[in-house]
Amino acid sequence: MVNTPQEQKRKAALAALEVIESGMKLGLGTGSTAAFMVRGLGQLYREHKLNDLICVPTSVATRNLAQEQGLPLTTINDVDRLDLTIDGTDEFDPQLNLIKGGGGALLREKIVASLSDRFVIIADASKEVDQLGRFPLPVEVVPFAWKTVARHIENSGIQALLRASMNPGDPYKTDQGNYILDLQTGGMPDLPKMKWMLEGLPGVVEHGLFLDMADEVFLGKEDRVERITKTN
Ligand SMILES: O=C(CO)[C@H](O)[C@H](O)COP(=O)(O)O
Missing domain, CATH: 3.30.70.260 (ACT domain)
Structure with missing residues (x-):
């Protein structure tokens, strides 16, 4: 079975949950791919498979979704730093530079990502490009x-x-x-x-240019999820 773009997003989002550990302070991205991640995280949290999380959403939409999922939330002003942020992207290039903001949340997304020790991207195959800029x-x-x-x-x-x-x-x-x-x-x-x-x-x-910020991409493809790590 070939994964549709929606399935690629969902599988990449769920695969990225494996990097989350109990006790983490997390940034939650915005967009349809990030929404799969937030729902998956909510389920793990409610099942007590992940505990003692603190989450900072990057938009009102993500805050509402995370609240519905019962995730513990705070604001960026109440944390010094975050362990990890997981977010979607509109494009990424071979150096893992990004264009973000198709969903309009680039400002909060950049602030949250900049305070994160690790910035993980989740994406479907259409987001991989040789050069940024086909997407506005x-x-x-x-x-x-x-x-x-x-x-x-x-x-x-x-x-x-x-x-x-x-x-x-x-x-x-x-x-x-x-x-x-x-x-x-x-x-x-x-x-x-x-x-x-x-x-x-x-x-x-x-x-929406996020240069030299992403550490890793979970890329949903037609037949699998590929994990691409930044090479320095
Ligand atoms: O940058 C964003 C929002 O500002 C999104 O992460 C980006 O637009 C990707 O969205 P989607 O996961 O729906 O394809």
């Missing part, structure tokens, strides 16, 4: 200056589309009340240059 790069911007930021980016030749919400005419708003620009880069041969450009723009709150 999400950039979180303050509503006050979204057009200014978009104009700056477009002046460098990259189209920056304001993400729309479900309500026709309304922009999508992040959990922090910001907007998202989706950058149509078409491929980013120079990732540090893109990162540097975005971080130099006033009005940019965060961007």
Whole structure:
């Protein structure tokens, strides 16, 4: 039986649960793959196969799901560091650099990942690329200056589309009340240059390039889950 993309996500998410140990402080990612992980973790916790966990969710959606699962939650302000964060991704390259933020949670995801000793990614096979950038790069911007930021980016030749919400005419708003620009880069041969450009723009709150952060990927494939560890 060939795994569908949904099955690839589910199997990768459940395989990654093996790196969780009792007593850990955990970051919980956002998205459909992370949701499989949170449900699986909830089950292990309720069955007392994992105990004494403390979890920091990376979005309101994940907090709600984790609450439903009965997982013990805290906020990022109440921990100094985390043992492990498990999260999904929109793309990853051979160096395990990532594009994240397709689900709009990049800001909290990056903060939580940056406080984690280990950052594990769960993904279906479509997320593996040779070069980042086929997926639009999400950039979180303050509503006050979204057009200014978009104009700056477009002046460098990259189209920056304001993400729309479900309500026709309304922009999508992040959990922090910001907007998202989706950058149509078409491929980013120079990732540090893109990162540097975005971080130099006033009005940019965060961007979805996660460079040199992930330690490992659990990759769901058609016939198995592959574990890819970062080589330094
Ligand atoms: O970065 C994210 C949310 O901000 C998600 O991890 C990313 O969009 C992948 O989502 P999915 O697991 O649904 O494919």
